[in-house]
Amino acid sequence: MDLLSIAGVVIAFGAILLGQYLEGGHLSSLINGPAILIVGGGTLGAVMLQSPMPVFMRGIRMLAWLLKPPLPPVVETVEQIVAWCQIARKEGLLGLEKMVESQEDLFTRKGLQLLVDGNEPVTIRETLELDIQAREIRDLQAAKVFEGMGGYSPTIGIIGAVMGLIHVMGNLADPSKLGSGIAVAFVATIYGVGLANLFFLPAGNKLKAIVKQQSQFFELVTEGLVAIAEGENPRIIEARLQGLIV
Numbered sequence: 001m002d003l004l005s006i007a008g009v010v011i012a013f014g015a016i017l018l019g020q021y022l023e024g025g026h027l028s029s030l031i032n033g034p035a036i037l038i039v040g041g042g043t044l045g046a047v048m049l050q051s052p053m054p055v056f057m058r059g060i061r062m063l064a065w066l067l068k069p070p071l072p073p074v075v076e077t078v079e080q081i082v083a084w085c086q087i088a089r090k091e092g093l094l095g096l097e098k099m100v101e102s103q104e105d106l107f108t109r110k111g112l113q114l115l116v117d118g119n120e121p122v123t124i125r126e127t128l129e130l131d132i133q134a135r136e137i138r139d140l141q142a143a144k145v146f147e148g149m150g151g152y153s154p155t156i157g158i159i160g161a162v163m164g165l166i167h168v169m170g171n172l173a174d175p176s177k178l179g180s181g182i183a184v185a186f187v188a189t190i191y192g193v194g195l196a197n198l199f200f201l202p203a204g205n206k207l208k209a210i211v212k213q214q215s216q217f218f219e220l221v222t223e224g225l226v227a228i229a230e231g232e233n234p235r236i237i238e239a240r241l242q243g244l245i246v
Contacts, residue, residue: 005066005206012198035160035188039195042156047148058138059145062207069210072217077108078241081224084112085234093118093229107131107218111225121229128222136215143207150200157192161185220244 017027048056087095097116103109110131114124164185220241227237 002067002069008202009199012202013194016194016198030187030190032187035164035191038160038163038188039153039157039191042159043149043153043192043195046152046156047145050148051145055138055141056145059142062139062142063146063203065207065210066203070214071210072105072214074217074220074245077217077221078224078238078245081221081228081241082234082238084224085228085232085237088228089231089234107135108221111221115225115229119229121226124229125222125226128218128225132215132218132222135218136211139211139214140208143204143211146200146204146207150196150204153192153196153200155192157189160188160192164188216244 017030020027020030051059084096084099087099093116096112100109100112100116103112107128111124111128114127119127162185164182168182168185223244224237224241227240232240
């Protein structure tokens with residue numbers, strides 16, 4: 001559980017609501033159904049139009065990473081790679097064959113299988129680096145779904161504000177209808193700007209940071225497996241991989 005993400009959301013929105021309360025405003029004044037519909041529906045529709053279906057769906061699934069990021073076990077993996085190197089020096093690469101199926105991480109399993117099959121180090125590196133690049137591009141595109149939301153929601157909030165003002169201008173002769181129109185105008189702007197800067201953009205940036213962290217882990221695994229294929233000493237491999245730990 002990523003407590004920092006939870007704390008960030010609570011502090012960000014809590015500060016806004018607390019400030020509203022301390023200023024003497026009513027928290028209920030920030031709740032407006034039409035404004036929610038305009039900003040929420042407009043932002044979602046715009047992003048759905050922007051994104052291909054697989055990218056959009058992956059972005060929605062990646063939202064869970066904010067609470068439970070898939071952090072790789074870096075230290076344990078380094079120890080595991082060093083152990084594999086020792087086995088390979090004693091029993092040969094085929095001694096690692098029984099380790100392949102026990103790997104839960106598909107990338108590590110693929111790399112280990114390439115190693116056991118006796119591929120050249122350059123082939124292992126090129127194959128795994130292509131995999132890393134494809135994963136990173138796919139996940140970064142999915143993270144940009146929230147960047148898109150952060151870009152559209154302030155503008156759609158302004159659209160809501162203009163719609164509210166149009167409603168106000170059309171009812172100048174009836175003062176009883178002015179309040180609701182002005183409320184939609186200002187609350188829609190708050191929703192658009194607030195959601196963009198307090199959630200959508202920070203969420204997109206955090207997801208991109210997690211994607212980069214995963215890529216660094218995969219690069220570490222790649223370096224370790226290539227070093228084993230090259231017949232490096234276990235201590236040299238451990239020292240090299242330790243230097244890649246951020």
